[in-house]
Amino acid sequence: MLISNSEKGDKVFENLELKKEIELTEWGKKIENIKKKKLKNKDETFKIIKTMAEGFDNLQETFSHCIGCHNCGTVCPICYCRQCYFDSSVSKPNADFIMMRAKERGGLSLPLDRLMFHIGRMSHMSLSCVSCGLCTDACPVNIPVAKIFSYVASQTQATFDYKSGENAGDPLPMKDYRLDEIGELGKLVKKAEISESHNE
Amino acid sequence: MNKLLTINNNRTDAVKSYLKFLLENDKISGVFSLRTHKGAADYSLLTEVSQLDEINPFYPVMPVNGGQLLSRFTKLDKPIAVIIRPCEFRAFIELVKREQGSLDNFLLITYSCGGVFPIKENALGNVEKVLPKYWDSVQKGEIFAGVRPTCKVCEHIMPLDSDIYIPVIGKEDKQCKMYLNSEKAVEFSEGFDGKLTDETFDSKSIEPLINRRKSEKEKFFAEIKSNTKDLDDMIEIFGKCVGCHGCSRVCPICYCTLCDFESFNYDYNVAILEKEVAQKGALRLPPDTLFFHLGRLSHMSFSCVGCGQCTDVCPADIPVASIFKKIGEETAGMFDFVPGRSVEEQIPVMIYKEEEFPELGE
Known part of the structure; x- marks a missing residue:
């Protein structure tokens, strides 16, 4: 079955003498069924992933096997940067700096900033994450990267009422300036500031 | 003592x-x-x-x-x-x-x-x-x-x-x-x-x-040799490669800040790609899959220590380390060189000898 979805498609149909109007009700029902099953599966998966991805300790444990190969970033279609910050010279400090950081806590895990890399990547690309799953495939230590990113993406995208890849005309939330946006965050910050000053 | x-x-x-x-x-x-x-x-x-x-x-x-x-x-x-x-x-x-x-x-x-x-x-x-x-x-x-x-x-x-x-x-x-x-x-x-x-x-x-490992190596190398006889074999083995370059990123010897294969040199414009397609009738993307591995082999195989990191991170289950170790030992062996044996032992590509491999010239 072929469905034309654009003028370009219509033209191809015309040239090939294909019938454009076709009965889609039956097919649509089947798709809805599959969708339902997938959504149920997604809800169940997200329940498990929530416990793995929320809270610093959980996140740290989830990524504890990460070796810092950055395969997930390399294969990610959204991670298009020619030079990732985490591969740049800024992320390769000199020995004095490494020693300083080790001395602050008595010990330092190497390579540096392995969890930070994932948090950085989340903040940079989760709005556009399409949950393709390549990152999980490329992970040498079986971290369910794609599920975690998909879960985080579902929340960041919902915050801006945005769906990645749905419409080329939709502006990326990061590029879209609005005067009044997520006002409740400001209130939270103020609340935290007030309680902090009380504690003092 | x-x-x-x-x-x-x-x-x-x-x-x-x-x-x-x-x-x-x-x-x-x-x-x-x-x-x-x-x-x-x-x-x-x-x-x-x-x-x-x-x-x-x-x-x-x-x-x-x-x-x-x-x-x-x-x-x-x-x-x-x-x-x-x-x-x-x-x-x-x-x-x-x-x-x-x-x-x-x-x-x-x-x-x-x-x-x-x-x-x-x-x-x-x-x-x-x-x-x-x-x-x-x-x-x-x-x-x-x-x-x-x-x-x-x-x-x-x-x-x-x-x-x-x-x-x-x-x-x-x-x-x-x-x-x-x-x-x-x-x-x-x-x-x-x-x-x-x-x-x-x-x-x-x-x-x-050591003796057990040596005899194991003979079998191991013989098997790799029969699988990597010619270009067709190599294309078959590395045909599964997804081009993520994970193998080089975890390789201790691949220390370049910017790998040539990730540089602008290999960022082909449409004209080049079209020319390639016209020549071959079809083009696999990303291109240069096998070329990347051959390039890496020629650059670092002398110094390959056979640690096995590259195989571990390959998402396509290619036995990268086994192939690199075998080829590395062969190239290093031609110069009687063992990587990491001594800091005094210079890497063959860094030594100039007036006469070397005269048979190649012929």
């Missing part, structure tokens, strides 16, 4: 007590060692004596090639004590030759290694379960079935140029012997509570395993 320091304790505790001594007495600025926590293994730099309890230097997993991490250290005022495997040590030596690291920064400790498990096995929690069996086979000098393919055929586990060498293979874990191979090691050990004697290294306990 070496100096031999004998500590009457199991290896891990003996090494801990030695490193604690060095750190407490301000002889070193920190300790670089493998550490395990809830089944995950990582390398760490420890500066606090209390944190040394967490180290697990002999744990048979290599999350990152330690040599690669050591090369990140620019000049240090006071050295760090480092305990790494022979192939990590050898990788570091190759990097030092390439001016990517300094021996002055470290007190280097190595040991005869029984091989490491693929990192995925550890992530799945399978390593802890077989550890007793693994250590039993190491004590018997056998090849353990679960270790990396390149570990099974590795013969470079004898004392090298490291400051300190600990024999592990063929030994019971009741006593720790540390061969002090350098003046630095003897000087650092002064004042440590342990028996110091003059003794030449005895390779008897390690030789049976």
